[in-house]
Amino acid sequence: MWKWFAGAVAAVAMSALAVSGAQAAFKLDGEPKIAMLQLATVNDGGWSEALEYARAKTEEALGVEIAYTENVPEDNSEILRTIDLYVSRGYNVIIGTSWGYGDAFLEAATKYPEVAFVNCAGETNNSVNLESFYARSYQGWYLAGIVAGHLTQSKKIGSIGGYPLSVVNWDLNGFLRGAQSVDPAIEMVGVFVNTWYDPVKETQAAEALLEQGVDVLGSNMSTPGPHLSFQDQGKWSVGFQIDVSDQAPDAVATSMIYKWEAYLIPTISAIIDGTWEPGEWGWWEGIDTGLFDVDPIASWVPAAAVADVDAARAAMIAGTLDPFQGPLHRQDGTLAVAEGEVLSDDGLWGMTYFIQGAIGTMPAE
Numbered sequence: 001m002w003k004w005f006a007g008a009v010a011a012v013a014m015s016a017l018a019v020s021g022a023q024a025a026f027k028l029d030g031e032p033k034i035a036m037l038q039l040a041t042v043n044d045g046g047w048s049e050a051l052e053y054a055r056a057k058t059e060e061a062l063g064v065e066i067a068y069t070e071n072v073p074e075d076n077s078e079i080l081r082t083i084d085l086y087v088s089r090g091y092n093v094i095i096g097t098s099w100g101y102g103d104a105f106l107e108a109a110t111k112y113p114e115v116a117f118v119n120c121a122g123e124t125n126n127s128v129n130l131e132s133f134y135a136r137s138y139q140g141w142y143l144a145g146i147v148a149g150h151l152t153q154s155k156k157i158g159s160i161g162g163y164p165l166s167v168v169n170w171d172l173n174g175f176l177r178g179a180q181s182v183d184p185a186i187e188m189v190g191v192f193v194n195t196w197y198d199p200v201k202e203t204q205a206a207e208a209l210l211e212q213g214v215d216v217l218g219s220n221m222s223t224p225g226p227h228l229s230f231q232d233q234g235k236w237s238v239g240f241q242i243d244v245s246d247q248a249p250d251a252v253a254t255s256m257i258y259k260w261e262a263y264l265i266p267t268i269s270a271i272i273d274g275t276w277e278p279g280e281w282g283w284w285e286g287i288d289t290g291l292f293d294v295d296p297i298a299s300w301v302p303a304a305a306v307a308d309v310d311a312a313r314a315a316m317i318a319g320t321l322d323p324f325q326g327p328l329h330r331q332d333g334t335l336a337v338a339e340g341e342v343l344s345d346d347g348l349w350g351m352t353y354f355i356q357g358a359i360g361t362m363p364a365e
Contacts, residue, residue, distance in 0.1 A: 025270075025274055025275050025276055025277050026116055026128065026129055026271065026274075026276045026277065026278065027274050028092055028093070028114075028116060028271055028272065028274065029092060029114040030090075030092060032064060032092065032093055032268070032271070032272045033089075033090050033091045033092055033093065034064055034065070034066045034067070034091065034093040034094075034095065034268065035066065035067040035068065035069070035086045035091045035093070035094055035095065036051070036055055036066055036067070036068040036069075036094075036095040036096075036097065037068070037069055037072040037079065037082055037083070037094070037095065037096050037097060037101065038051065038052070038068055038069065038070045038071070038072060038097050039071075039072060039073075039074070039097050039098040039100075039101075039196075040070065040071060040197065041070050041071060042068070042070055044197065044222055045222045045223060045224065045242070045244070045247075046197075046221065046222025046223075046240065046241040046242060047097070047196070047222060047241050048070070048097065049222075049241070049242050050241040050242050050257065050258040050260060051097050051120060051258075051260055052068075053242070053259075053260075053261070054258075054259065054260035054261040054264050055068060055095075055264075057261040057265070058261050058264045058265050058268060061261070061265045062265065062268060062269060062272070064268070064272075066095070067086070067091070069082055072101075074098055074100030074101065076103055076104040076107070079096075079101055079104035079105070079108075080104050080107065080108060083104070083105075083108045083112075084108075087108075087112055087115060091115075092114065092115045092116065093115070093116045093117075093118075093268065093271055094108070094115060094116070094117050094118075095117075095118055095119070095120075095264070096117065096118065096119030096120065096121065097119070097120045098119070098120070098121060099121040099124055099165075099167070100121075101119050101121060101124075102119065102121055102124030102125045102132070103124075103125065105117050105119045105124075105125060105130055106124075106125035106127060106130060109125075109127050109128075109129050109130035110127070112129075113128070113129055114129075115129065116129055116271045116276065117129060117130040117131075118130070118131050118132075118133060118264075118267060119131075119132050119133070120132075120133055120134065120260060121133070121134060124282075126278055126279065126280065126281065126282045127278070128278065129278065130278060131267070131278035131279060131282055131283055132282035132283070133263050133267075133282060133283040133284070134167065134282070134283075134284050135258065135284070135285065135286070135291045135292050136284065136285065136286040136287070137167070137170070137171055137174075137256070137258075137292060138170040138171055138173070138174030138323050138324070138348070139174070139286050139287045139292075139316050139323060140174075140256040140257075140287060140292045140293060140294060141170075141171045141172075141174035141175040141178065141218065141256055141323075142174045142175070142177055142178035142181075142312065142316075142323035143178060143256070143293070143294045143309050143312055143313060144175055144178060144218060144238045144254060144256050144294050145157075145174065145175040145176060145177060145178020145179040145180075145181070145218070146178045146179070146181060146182055146305060146308050146309050146312060147178075147238065147253050147254050147294065147297065147301055147305050147309065148175065148178070148179045148216040148218060148236070148238060148253070149178065149179035149180070149181065149182025149183055149186055149305075150182055150301070150302050150304060150305035150308070151215075151216050151236045151253060151301070151302075151305070152179070152186060152215050152216045153215055154213050154214070154215045155183065155185055155186050155187065156186070156187050156188070156189065156212070156213050156214050156215065156359075157175070157176070157179055157186060157187070157188045157189075157214060157215070157216045157217070157218065158188060158189045158190070158191070158206075158209035158212070158214035158216070158217050158218070159171075159172040159175055159176075159188055159189070159190045159191070159217070159218045159219075159220060160191055160192075160193060160202060160205045160206065160209070160217070160218075160219050160220060160221055160226060161190065161191070161192045161193070161220045161221075162192065162193060162194070162195060162196045162220065162221060163192060163194060163196075164192050164352070164362055164363045166348065166349050166350065166351045166352070168192075168220060169351045169352065169353070169354075169362070170324075170348055170351050171218075171220050171256075172188070172190050172218070172220065172354070172358075173324070173351065173354065173355045173358070174323045174324075175188065175218040175238075176188040176190075176355060176357055176358055177323050177324065177328075177355065178312070178323065179216075180357055181308075181312070182305075182308065184357075186357065187357050187358070187359055188357060188358050188359065189209055189212055189214055189358075189359045189360055190354055190358050190359070190360040190362075191205050191208070191209065191360055192363060193205050193221070194363075196221075196222075197221070197222055197223065198223075199223040199224075199225050200225075202219070202221045202223050202225050202226050203223070203225030203226060203228075203229055205226070206219070206225065206226035206227075206229040206230060207229050210229065210230065210233055210235065214235075215235045215236065216235065216236045216237065216238070216253075217230050217235070217236070217237040217238065218237070218238045218240075219237060219238065219239060219240055220240050221240065222240070222241065224244065224247035224248065227239065227244060227247050227248035227251050227252055228247065228248050228251075230248070230251045231248040231250050231251035234250075235251065236251055236252075236253050237251045237252055237253065238252070238253060238254055238255065238256065238294075239252050239254070239255030239256070239257075240255060240256050240257075241255075241256075241257060241258055242255065242257055242258075243255045243257055243295065243296060245296065245298065249298075252298065253297065253298050253300075253301050254294040254295070254296065254297045254298065254301065255294065255295065255296075256292065256293075256294055257292060257293065257294075257295050258291065258292050259290060259291055259292060259293075260291070262289050262290045262291040263283060263285075263289075263291060267283070284345075286316065287313060287316055287317060288316070288317045293313070294309060297309070322342040322343070324336075324337060324342060324343035324347075324348070325337065325341070325342045325343075326338045326339045326340060326341045326342065326343075327339040328343065328355060328356075329355065329356040330353045330354070330355060330356065331353060331354040331355060331356055331357075331358050331362070332353075333356065336353070336355070
């Protein structure tokens with residue numbers, strides 16, 4: 001996935017040309033037959049499991065069956081082989097689940113113009129029969145940061161991310177920004193483990209953060225190790241993608257969970273109805289859609305934190321609060337967003353820096 005990122009911006013620019021201008025809605029050829037390609041196992045404890053929940057909810061809501069294949073790696077030949085097999089069996093709606101599927105999905109969409117493709121990826125490829133979708137997840141992490149800001153006693157929180165991609169960086173920065181809304185003096189130690197799933201590396205990173213005085217962790221990963229490490233030390237943590245409170249109930253204050261069915265149900269319904277028009281720049285929406293939230297919040301979290309979360313959520317939905325509204329400074333002190341302005345979408349996708357208050361080095365792309 002990380003190797004693929006270098007060409008993402010160019011791929012977006014080229015694929016946007018394919019969908020520019022007015023176009024008719026995509027018409028499905030025949031009855032819907034749907035399949036999902038999963039990056040990992042459907043019980044991975046995070047990313048794939050959240051998408052599996054959405055698959056099941058979409059089946060139930062629409063009365064359809066959605067076949068799936070697990071452990072499809074971010075390798076174009078493997079992705080295309082799996083797609084070819086499904087299409088040969090009459091499948092005409094294909095759901096992808098990874099940023100690293102972008103190039104292969106564009107190739108498949110060109111090869112099979114009568115098949116609808118959607119890919120949970122963010123800023124990758126789009127075309128007349130392909131739409132990339134993602135979430136403004138930094139909004140949810142801002143809410144999680146509010147919880148962390150109320151819990152921390154050391155005024156030092158921590159974050160573990162996979163790779164320094166924009167979609168990870170804005171989560172970590174959003175987490176810090178939310179905590180700073182409670183207390184501007186709060187700092188965050190941010191680290192990257194250069195993998196999407198590695199129980200050993202994630203646990204080692206958590207233990208290193210504890211040694212640095214971090215008492216609230218925001219884990220942007222999938223394994224339980226970091227939460228258990230913080231629980232063992234009587235500290236707190238925030239989970240990601242699904243509710244992970246059962247992994248470490250004394251530590252997990254809340255989880256920033258995805259509800260991908262908020263996209264899949266209406267989109268697949270539109271594909272079936274013949275009213276689907278893939279967005280030129282894909283689909284990228286916020287907390288107002290019900291796509292994500294912090295849920296549940298543990299009963300032992302202070303009531304003041306819950307009240308602040310509720311107020312911030314309502315303000316974001318109303319459009320009066322943006323996690324990256326100015327003034328916002330980069331870690332080196334340079335101005336990223338002026339007072340009275342908010343970070344643009346281009347600025348979000350180009351977020352290659354930590355914000356002020358972060359401790360740690362942003363790895364070079």
